[in-house]
Amino acid sequence: MESLLFLIPLSLVVLGLAVWLLFWAVNSGQYDDIDREGEEILFDDDPAPAAADSAKEARRDDP
Amino acid sequence: MNSRPEIALDCYHCGLPVPAGADFVVAIDGAPRAMCCPGCQAVASAIVDGGLDRFYRYRGALSPTPPAAATESLASYDLPEVQRDFVRAAPDGSHSAELLVSGITCSACAWLIEHHLARVPGVEAVSVNASTHRCLLRWRPEAVAPSRLLAAFEAIGYEARPAGDEGAERKRGREAKLFLLRLGVAGLGMMQAGHAAIGLYAGAYTGIDPEWEALLRWVSLVTVTPVVLFSAQPFFAAAWRSLRARHLVMDVPVALAVALAFVASAWATVTHSGEVYYDSVSMFVFLLLLGRYLEMRVRHRNEHYSASLARLIPPVATRLDPGGEQAVAVKSLLPGDLIRVASGATIPCDGVVEAGQGAVIEAVLTGEQNPVVKGPGSAVSAGTVNGDNPLRIRVASTGQHTRLGAILDLVASAQGEKPRIATQADRVASGFVAAVLVVSVAVAAIWWWIDPARALWVTLSVLVVTCPCALSLATPTALTVASAELRRRGFLIRRGHVLETLAVVDRCVFDKTGTLTLGAMGVSGVLPLADLAPEELLALAAALERGSSHPIARAFAGVPAVPPVEDQASVLGQGVAGTVAGRRLAFGTPEFAAGRFGFPAPAVPAGAGLPLLLADEGGPLGWIVLEDTLRPGAADAIRQLEAAGVAVELLSGDRPAAAAAMADRLAIRQWRGGASPEDKLAHIRRRQGEGHRVLMVGDGINDVPVLSGADVSVAMGDAVDVTRLHADSLLVSGNLDTLAAAVVLARRTRAIIRQNLGWALLYNLLALPLAAAGMIPPWVAAIGMSLSSLLVVVNALRLGRRGGGR
Numbered sequence: 093m094e095s096l097l098f099l100i101p102l103s104l105v106v107l108g109l110a111v112w113l114l115f116w117a118v119n120s121g122q123y124d125d126i127d128r129e130g131e132e133i134l135f136d137d138d139p140a141p142a143a144a145d146s147a148k149e150a151r152r153d154d155p
Numbered sequence: 156m157n158s159r160p161e162i163a164l165d166c167y168h169c170g171l172p173v174p175a176g177a178d179f180v181v182a183i184d185g186a187p188r189a190m191c192c193p194g195c196q197a198v199a200s201a202i203v204d205g206g207l208d209r210f211y212r213y214r215g216a217l218s219p220t221p222p223a224a225a226t227e228s229l230a231s232y233d234l235p236e237v238q239r240d241f242v243r244a245a246p247d248g249s250h251s252a253e254l255l256v257s258g259i260t261c262s263a264c265a266w267l268i269e270h271h272l273a274r275v276p277g278v279e280a281v282s283v284n285a286s287t288h289r290c291l292l293r294w295r296p297e298a299v300a301p302s303r304l305l306a307a308f309e310a311i312g313y314e315a316r317p318a319g320d321e322g323a324e325r326k327r328g329r330e331a332k333l334f335l336l337r338l339g340v341a342g343l344g345m346m347q348a349g350h351a352a353i354g355l356y357a358g359a360y361t362g363i364d365p366e367w368e369a370l371l372r373w374v375s376l377v378t379v380t381p382v383v384l385f386s387a388q389p390f391f392a393a394a395w396r397s398l399r400a401r402h403l404v405m406d407v408p409v410a411l412a413v414a415l416a417f418v419a420s421a422w423a424t425v426t427h428s429g430e431v432y433y434d435s436v437s438m439f440v441f442l443l444l445l446g447r448y449l450e451m452r453v454r455h456r457n458e459h460y461s462a463s464l465a466r467l468i469p470p471v472a473t474r475l476d477p478g479g480e481q482a483v484a485v486k487s488l489l490p491g492d493l494i495r496v497a498s499g500a501t502i503p504c505d506g507v508v509e510a511g512q513g514a515v516i517e518a519v520l521t522g523e524q525n526p527v528v529k530g531p532g533s534a535v536s537a538g539t540v541n542g543d544n545p546l547r548i549r550v551a552s553t554g555q556h557t558r559l560g561a562i563l564d565l566v567a568s569a570q571g572e573k574p575r576i577a578t579q580a581d582r583v584a585s586g587f588v589a590a591v592l593v594v595s596v597a598v599a600a601i602w603w604w605i606d607p608a609r610a611l612w613v614t615l616s617v618l619v620v621t622c623p624c625a626l627s628l629a630t631p632t633a634l635t636v637a638s639a640e641l642r643r644r645g646f647l648i649r650r651g652h653v654l655e656t657l658a659v660v661d662r663c664v665f666d667k668t669g670t671l672t673l674g675a676m677g678v679s680g681v682l683p684l685a686d687l688a689p690e691e692l693l694a695l696a697a698a699l700e701r702g703s704s705h706p707i708a709r710a711f712a713g714v715p716a717v718p719p720v721e722d723q724a725s726v727l728g729q730g731v732a733g734t735v736a737g738r739r740l741a742f743g744t745p746e747f748a749a750g751r752f753g754f755p756a757p758a759v760p761a762g763a764g765l766p767l768l769l770a771d772e773g774g775p776l777g778w779i780v781l782e783d784t785l786r787p788g789a790a791d792a793i794r795q796l797e798a799a800g801v802a803v804e805l806l807s808g809d810r811p812a813a814a815a816a817m818a819d820r821l822a823i824r825q826w827r828g829g830a831s832p833e834d835k836l837a838h839i840r841r842r843q844g845e846g847h848r849v850l851m852v853g854d855g856i857n858d859v860p861v862l863s864g865a866d867v868s869v870a871m872g873d874a875v876d877v878t879r880l881h882a883d884s885l886l887v888s889g890n891l892d893t894l895a896a897a898v899v900l901a902r903r904t905r906a907i908i909r910q911n912l913g914w915a916l917l918y919n920l921l922a923l924p925l926a927a928a929g930m931i932p933p934w935v936a937a938i939g940m941s942l943s944s945l946l947v948v949v950n951a952l953r954l955g956r957r958g959g960g961r
Contacts, residue, residue: 096367100374107347107378114339118332128262128285135213135266 166191168199168312170217171889172787178715183208193712194221198312205311207270213263216643219872220889221258221312229302229309231471232317236484238301241317249279251293252301253324258313259288260887267311275299275307287327287455289318327455334451337386338444344382345437351375352434356934365427372424375433383417387440389447403588405627411592412618413440419615429612435619435937442944446628449635472496472503475547485553492550496541505557506548508533514542538856543725562832562856583626583912587919591621598927613929619936620926621919625943629911632951637904640955645872645888646897653883656867657901659848663796663894664839664861666853667807667817668783670871671891674854676710677784679764683777684757692777694718696769699731699742707767710781730767742769742779749775764816790821792891799895801850806835808857835861852886852894854878869894900954907954911947918943 117123166173167181167188179196180187183203190196198221202210231237242250259265265283268290272281277298283290292304308315318324351371358368387410394410397403416432423429474483475493485503488494493509496502502515514526517539526542529535535548537557554560598617602610638648648654668674681689697711698720711717723733730743732751741748745756748768757775759766764782768775793803805826807814814828830838839861842849851858851865855878862868862882870882872889879885886893922939925931931939 093367096370100370103347103350104374104377107343110343111340111381114343115336118335118339123332123335124328125284125286128265131213131215131262132266135209135263 164189166195166220167211168195168218169220171220179713183211192220195312197221198310201310202267202271202312205271205274207267207311210263210267213266214261215263216260216645217888218260218264218312219258219887221309229305231469231482232301232305234471234482236482237471242301244296245293248295248297249293250296251291253318254290254292254305254308254315255318256283256288256290256308256313256315259283259285261285264313268308268313271311272304272307275304278304287324289324290315331451331455334444334448337389338441338448341382341386341437341441341444344378344386345434345441347378348375348382348433348437351378352934352937355431359932359934369424369427372420372431372433375431376421376424379417379420379433379437382437382440383413386444387413390440390443403585405588408588408591408618408621409439409443409627415615416619419611430615430933432615432619432933432936435933435940438937438941439624442624442941443627446631446635450631452635469501469503488550488553490550490552494548494550496546496548498541498543498545500541502535502537502539502541502546502548504537504548504550504553506535506551508535509547509549511544511546513544513546516540516542559856562859583916587626587916591618594621594923594927602929609929613927616929616931616933616936617923617926619933620922620931620939624940625915625918625947626912628944628947629915629951630908632948633904633907633911633954636951636954637900641893641897641900644893644896645886645890646869646893647872647885647887648883649885650883653867654901654904656848656883657850657898658905660801660850660867660898662802662804662842662847663850663852664804664806664842664865665793665823666851666855666858667805667809667814669854669873670852670858671786671789671805671817671821672783673786675784676707676765676781678710678779679782679784680780681777682760682780684775685773685777687776689777692769692779695735695740695776696742696767696779698735699723699733699740707781738771740769740771740776743767785820786889786891788890788892792894793821793823795892795895796898799898801895801898802847806830806838806861808832808835808855832857832860836864839864850894850898852891853882904954907950911950914946914950915943 164173165171167183168190171191173179173189173191179190179193181190181196181199181203182188183199188199190199198218202208242252244250256268259268262285265285268283269281272278272290272292275294277295278292279295280293281290294304305315351374354371355363355368355375357363358371390406390410390413393404393406397407413436416436419429420431420433420436423431469485471482472485472488473495474481474488475495480495488504494503494506498513508529508531510531512528512530515529515535516526517536529546534551535546536559537553538559595614595617599610599614602613634651634654637654641648665671678693681692683689683692687695693711693714694717697714697717700708700711701717701720701723718735721734723731725731726743726747729747730741732739732741732743734740739752741751745759745766745768748770749756752770752772752774754770754774756768760778760780764780766778766780769777769779796803802825803823805814805818805821805823807817807826807828808830809828811828814826817823818826827838835858839849839851843866849865849867851862851868852871853859853862853868854871854873858870859878859881862870862878867884868882869884869886870878872879872885872887884897918939922931922936926936
């Protein structure tokens with residue numbers, strides 16, 4: 093039972109970490125376009141055009 | 156005489172039926188695919204030629220039908236004066252702009268746009284958000300002009316315009332992020348409090364050391380505090396607002412229960428007494444936030460479609476100054492200025508023609524597609540489109556003071572007087588709230604008399620048990636699922652009341668032009684008078700109309716094998732003449748075509764449409780009848796609506812004869828033609844006065860007041876912005892049969908909401924006496940609440956993808 097004295101506070105630390113991660117993800121725009129990113133992986137991009145990579149950059153720059 | 160084409164198969168690009176005899180084929184993925192019109196063919200070819208035909212494999216929804224011809228000249232977007240409004244210059248010399256793109260139906264569209272635009276020389280970055288329909292574009296101004304970029308969107312079937320509402324969009328973005336954070340914090344807190352609650356409930360059953368119990372309670376207090384202070388904040392704010400407005404809404408008992416349960420639990424934790432309700436509090440907040448989050452997503456998604464009104468009138472005008480022509484912003488025009496309006500351009504102000512003669516299309520005001528001839532002294536209105544010849548116009552009024560502005564004012568007032576249907580949940584809520592508050596006070600008083608020590612805890616359990624979680628989830632979950640289902644079918648809800656009102660609609664009023672028809676002239680019949688085959692007649696007429704920007708010329712856009720023409724000449728409002736293969740020909744009104752070669756005009760054929768005569772020196776060759784093309788599926792849609800018990804009516808601004816012909820063709824019993832926007836509104840008001848609930852379907856500016864006045868309104872997806880902005884919902888797919896499906900789904904939604912409300916009330920009625928008797932411990936309250944909420948959500952999900960649809 094004494095292990096709980098360590099595990100319960102540890103769970104609080106993990107919870108804090110999860111909240112921090114959530115704030116980071118939301119504020120960095122990870123959820124801005126949830127319609128799209130899920131399907132994105134299905135579109136193969138073999139002949140990648142030059143600007144497609146900078147497109148991803150632009151999305152991050154978007155305030 | 157109506158040689159209506161048989162419906163054979165659907166367009167591979169946009170899904171509309173392909174007319175028989177149409178030959179618009181593009182090879183996609185190695186197989187020939189039929190298209191319905193040259194527009195779809197051009198777009199599909201552009202996509203395939205760009206090597207992006209994988210788009211057709213990726214897309215999850217059909218593409219919109221591209222417009223038949225370019226709607227406006229894009230060159231004005233290159234003027235520095237106009238660019239200043241939407242282009243931002245970066246320090247490194249690149250330019251960027253936020254564009255609103257219409258026509259995006261799925262994430263494959265975003266993929267296609269990014270790949271197509273990325274290949275335009277000079278484009279540095281392009282990123283499309285498929286949820287908000289925004290495109291962020293960065294380019295080198297020395298390498299490419301904005302008009303070229305906008306044209307690149309058009310080539311693949313999308314229309315991009317400066318968004319013009321970046322501020323509102325950013326506000327929506329911030330709201331969505333904050334809401335997501337609140338939801339996430341509530342979810343995490345709920346899970347953690349749930350862990351602790353399992354320990355506490357097990358402990359209550361088997362016995363637990365007081366220190367362990369205290370520890371678990373303290374842990375719960377720490378994790379639930381942010382849920383109450385941060386996540387539940389919107390409920391407190393709304394409850395406070397509603398109390399100040401002296402109007403009880405669902406948020407009042409919600410806020411009361413959350414606050415009381417949390418404070419009492421914290422008190423119990425600090426004093427080692429009583430019961431704790433941390434798990435109920437956090438679960439409650441999470442579930443309610445989830446319902447609100449879904450609602451907000453629907454609202455945002457719909458707001459993304461409404462850009463600024465300014466798009467109706469071109470941003471620039473050509474002013475004729477003593478020193479010469481000058482491009483100026485329309486907002487800087489003054490009454491008395493002289494401007495030049497090029498052929499095919501939109502007139503930017505109300506005014507009087509000074510010089511020039513032209514045919515002006517006033518469809519924007521009257522719905523009438525046939526051009527009206529304007530000469531010196533005629534008045535013209537902002538928003539109407541100039542036809543063949545340039546006009547010089549003396550400015551009379553601009554902006555708000557134009558006739559267009561007056562119509563928009565009419566809209567604003569019609570909207571204010573719109574009959575309101577109180578939402579069912581609100582009605583239930585205020586009664587329920589009052590009842591709960593009264594019962595709680597009574598329970599507290601009675602228990603104070605029986606056992607003061609238990610009074611607080613019993614009252615608290617009454618509040619938690621009756622907490623209207625299921626009740627407040629009942630409506631939003633059903634509405635969210637139904638809206639998503641309708642959106643999937645191309646019916647977009649812009650205002651909250653649409654589903655509730657659609658369920659009670661008993662009369663559907665259609666506009667004609669652009670709604671029941673496609674708003675574009677098409678050949679509806681060919682009647683040879685000499686020994687020429689119909690195909691030859693069509694080819695000759697198409698040759699004469701070649702190169703003209705007149706709307707009648709567009710009817711011949713799909714004619715194959717057009718011979719070359721010489722000595723083309725057009726007479727305004729009458730017809731065209733020219734020489735084809737050495738043969739002098741004239742095509743136009745009977746008087747014009749016959750008069751040109753000096754013989755009397757033959758008798759006009761009976762029937763609907765616009766009969767035009769083709770003649771040569773030898774006499775009349777044949778009639779070609781033009782008619783506004785009927786929207787595919789219109790007849791089916793009307794039948795389905797009537798089968799669903801909705802009476803159908805036609806209300807048109809077009810000539811009464813044209814309205815009668817259309818009503819006859821579609822078997823619509825009640826019709827009215829020649830109605831002005833004011834007449835239409837009055838007509839709807841009269842119907843409403845008779846006790847009808849009216850659904851109005853329209854597309855033109857002239858429909859806007861009546862759309863705003865109807866109980867519920869639907870604008871066609873390709874309608875002009877103002878119309879879309881003021882309609883309650885949009886038929887993006889253009890498929891009229893979705894209307895009947897929407898009415899049926901709305902009725903099912905109403906049934907589901909009633910079941911949900913009934914269940915939630917029943918649960919509360921059963922639980923309330925037990926709680927008031929002090930027989931419900933916290934864990935039973937928690938289980939009861941989550942089960943009743945779950946039941947409501949599962950019931951609502953039944954509205955989703957079930958049968959039908961692709």
